[in-house]
Amino acid sequence: MPFIREAIVVTLDHRDRPHVAPLGLIERGDLVVIAPFRPSTTLANLERRPFASACYTDEVRVFAGCVTGRRRDWPVVPTERIPGFRLAACLAHDELEVVAVEPDALRPRFLCRVVHTAQHAPFKGLNRARFAVIEAAILLSRRRLLPSAEIEEGFARLRPLVDKTAGEAEREAWDWLEKARAESPDEPR
Numbered sequence: 001m002p003f004i005r006e007a008i009v010v011t012l013d014h015r016d017r018p019h020v021a022p023l024g025l026i027e028r029g030d031l032v033v034i035a036p037f038r039p040s041t042t043l044a045n046l047e048r049r050p051f052a053s054a055c056y057t058d059e060v061r062v063f064a065g066c067v068t069g070r071r072r073d074w075p076v077v078p079t080e081r082i083p084g085f086r087l088a089a090c091l092a093h094d095e096l097e098v099v100a101v102e103p104d105a106l107r108p109r110f111l112c113r114v115v116h117t118a119q120h121a122p123f124k125g126l127n128r129a130r131f132a133v134i135e136a137a138i139l140l141s142r143r144r145l146l147p148s149a150e151i152e153e154g155f156a157r158l159r160p161l162v163d164k165t166a167g168e169a170e171r172e173a174w175d176w177l178e179k180a181r182a183e184s185p186d187e188p189r
């Protein structure tokens, strides 16, 4: 299995406004692969404008805010070498240009070269509550594909990590996820 890095991807929409979405970026040698399931705004944006920034952040409210729809208007600043934007609150980011597309009816793959990399803030170590928020955000983003019992079990397993190790930001992110889970108990299609 390839190494996958959970990142915030910023693309340009049809009006050249930033679109912020969490995605798992697949490492393939020197290339970074973006693999959005259809339908997806990120996918449509990449087909139109083949550039994206991959933002590496410890601000987990961005992940939770996007998947719950609670907040998507995260501050961004212009990118340096590609048309577009990056998340303002990221520790580092890569600027990506799509160099090839592997078509697929369900999940096409956009193969990107790294045009530019920059660091903005120090990384201050790992945290279990942040991990729990990322895991729960992924579970919630798949709520139409997974049985609701599996999602509830996942949240129950992850909740103690938040209780034991969260700061204010992680607690707020977790609350958004819990509320969204309670409000939309979708069964798999």
Ligand SMILES: Cc1cc2nc3c(=O)[nH]c(=O)nc-3n(C[C@H](O)[C@H](O)[C@H](O)COP(=O)(O)O)c2cc1C
Pocket: 006, 007, 020, 021, 022, 023, 024, 025, 035, 036, 037, 038, 039, 040, 041, 042, 043, 063, 066, 067, 134, 137, 138, 141
């Ligand atoms: C950590 C994390 C990783 C994700 N990775 C992917 C991914 O690789 N592909 C995908 O289609 N959706 C992924 N999702 C779900 C997307 O964020 C979600 O489906 C989103 O709505 C798609 O982006 P859009 O806003 O461009 O439509 C991920 C969610 C999280 C929280």
